[in-house]
Amino acid sequence: MASTSGAMDVDVESKAPSVDIASTPENVTRIVEENEDKDLSRSLNQRHIQMIALAGAIGTGLFLSLGGALQNGGPLGALLGYAYMGGVVCAVQFALGEVSALFPVTGSYVRHAEFLVDPALGFAVGWNVVYGTYLSVPSEISAAMVLIQFWTDKYPALWITLFIVLTFLVGIIFVGIFGEVEFFFALLKIFLVIGIVIMGLVIDLGGVSGQERIGFRYWNNPGPLVEYLALGSWGKFLGFWAVMTNAVYSFAGVESVSVAAAETQNPRQNIPKACNRVFARVSILYLLSVLIVGMLVPSNDPSLNDYSGTAATSPFVVAATRAGIKVVPSIINSVVLTSALSASNQSLLSGTRILYGLALKKQAPKIFLRTTKYGIPYVCVILQTLVASLAFMSLSNGALTVFNWLLRLTAAGTLVTWSVILINHIRLHKALQKQGISRHELPWHHWWTVYASWIGLVSCLLFLFTGGFSVFVKGHWDTATFISSYLDIPIVIAAYGGWKIFKKTKILPWRKFLFEKRLMR
Template sequence: MAGIFEDQEYNKSATQYVAHGVEDQEPRPPYHDSPSSFRAIIPDDGHIVSQHEQQNLIRGLSQRHVQMIAIAGAIGTGLFLGLGGSIATGGPLGALLGYVFVGAVVCAIQFSLGEVSALLPVTGSFVRHAEVLVDPALAFAVGWNVVYGCFISVPSEISASVVLIQYWTDINAAVWVTILIIISVVVAISFIRVYGEVEFVFAILKILLVIFVVILGLVIDLGGVPGVPRLGFHYWKDPGSFVEYIATGSWGCFLGFWAVMTNAVYSFAGVESLAMAAAETKNPRHNIPKACKRVFARITIFYLAAVLVVGMIVSSQDDRLGWDGSTAAQSPFVIAASDAGIKAIPSIVNAVCLTSAWSASNQSILAGTRTLYGLAIKGHAPKVFLWTSKWGVPYMCVLLQVAFSLLAYMCISNEALTVFFWFVDLTAAGTLVSWITIALNHIRLLKALKKQGISPDQLPWHNRITKYTSWFALIYCIIILLTGGFTVFTKGNWDPASFVSSYLDIPLVLGAYGGYKLIHRTKIVSLQAVPITQALEEAENDPDNVPIVKNRSFWSKINILWG
């Protein structure tokens, strides 16, 4: 592993492969028209942002779309339904500290992603970055891990959506699965702007609900509901600010806090997807970093405020927090509202949770299809996945995604659904693998800059603290990945299924990495060979690389949501 962080020898062919994608190929036209009027694309052509992306993908995502995709990725069912489990496991203060630490990690990851994406705004984001900055074998391993995880996530989110719909109706689940698959396919094959508008609307709904439930929680806590006493920080004192988990005393409180952090990671899963469609984003070298920068404010406002309020209005010993029904009934906000006699809240929370689940499905489709497209550009996937429609959509990638979406019909059978979600759990660690790759890419970029004598200030976007925060995120993510299933190692809690779901992804990724290196004889990219100068030249010559004029009005300074 030391070679990943330090310079080492390399051969000419390896350098050509990393910098150009192929070895000594004759230049050919970027595409040809197929009989069906779709465009089939040939291999990479030597550019950082390839001609395939420039000519066959359409930049339909504007700055507001990218901003809201970041919000939609950070707010999901984990916030509305999962906070109760975190309070029950770690207590109000343990949950708050857990989300603070993981929030800091997410912010560090987003800064790393924004800095590298501003220089290399390619389809596939950090997967393609690993090809240039670390090792083609790592891009292959992590890329297929992302594709697999995203493609399996789609039917799981559709299944979760059906469960939420059945909160209101008893109509056969197959009907709702069919409707949701059709709608998802329509959005997936449409112009990328359609996806951006859908996520924009969903993000607005999520923001409004978060603001509403936080204010509602404060009103309930402060005794603003007739007949409900003022709570204040009562539940922080009784039963206490921490919960003993597995063990007793201080050690048990620490384990509860640690269990919250491992759960919080998956609540934030998806925030990295905002850069997956960089080649389909207008002015990506400015808009993507700007979206990444604002993650810290969103996490502070939404998650930390929500965790704080939930810990004030619901007891960590409330048995309803442990119910695993995956509907609004388990939401701590619904529990508090029901106790206060407010009956309309469950349906409101359930409706927005439904949009959150479907939004997560759409994000998985975008991340999975664009990663697969990026793998095909570099020859890590069949070239058939490079075919795009006249709207600039890699439709063959979408068709493969549709095939996986059909697995959602397994939710019709409870036994099949149990097995299916067990397989879904196998990809849970994939989020941490992706974050580790993002941090590693950024560390390698900074080392390459130093090796080549180029100032980081020449990057399209750079923040001085990232040279420290990327190491923090890398180390912290590795620790969480290795300890994510610590419960199974405690006395009396061994569970083979939990062990496999927590750790199987590690040998799968390492096996894919080692196998690719063994077959293709790739080497870790030399720091001197990282094509930074070429990337900077392409950025300078990019006609879309136009600095955004800052709005210095009062409202622009306090607008931390999408401006």
């Protein structure tokens, strides 16, 4: 290894420089950006980024975990829960958009944490994202197995292997191909949600032959809210709060739009545009879907209580089946299956790019710096593909059971990520304020985001610490639920504290020229 400076070493095997995190933030930023420009390919254009943002906003969780939300919270509880979480997601997206417009770098919020807060926080959240996204791939494959079992329960090992291979192929080839695949999957999702809303209205208004008008019948019986773990108003509130974990998983991945900034054309314009439009997607697509399902499927439908893991339990499929429509359930199931594959692809993109960024800064083994001639960090992709083999647990425990385990694990990691994104944004605005720089000088900004970030941060922390509240109710202790709900908290704290002690990092002072340089671009 030949040394070129005190801040940068050149890896002969990978041809990629690595960065000493002890260097000043501006040097770290310069060196990493130079390496990204050299080794990564800017092949994602505005069309791709817009659709990746949309694909991230419509995940498998909407189609699978919504059933659990309806069962626990009732139609009104599910609607309010998803609306509340949608507001938090909007706060996260706008915060991410503002910071990413100023610092459009691969690794996004991980790198932002390093030069806006503390290098140790960047290390902790970086590995937290790698851990979460690597678990998300087998989670989505388990979700795909739930959907496949709607048609057949034969050859599960073969299906899992096929999904792993497909995910690997999409991740290892030219990133522009990834963009095209996600563009196609996102279009299918849009058409599916629009079709579901139209179908739901037709069924609800009695437009299906032999079916009477439903209206808001199920809001009256069994009722708009469901008692969960307790009786009366308190039980109904707990039912509403139980919706949050399902909703977090449904929205997980919306932050991935900025992770591949170094592989995006004109990231300072395209990424904020993608973040800016998430509000309409959340309010129209998600809330309409939740409302329609609550009108068509009663919260006490026995299909929603199927925890065997041997059949698909998507409430959209249940709604079509209850209406006696034989073809539509298979169509819905097919498109939801592509949603699982899409979510798996996005998790692979996020996890591999974050791991690549960690390796650049010597926070991960240098072998992860190796890229193909098309700019794909192929060693990162291979590792994530190996971790995806956890999906084979579905063979002994049931696909839906494994999906629910991984759901809780990834939901906690998602909340940590969102909290860091909001902290980065708050710190950025505080720095601008202290240095007398108007936020209007930012490439992209909104007047209300400062307030929204504080509300979002408090909400994320509440969701994080109450994610496994059910185990603390008398008679409902479950070790697996407790571990999967709270394991991520000590992992992140240990990673932050360990790196801080090892590298003696400090919360960074502000360097005005760093902002001025960015604002003049």
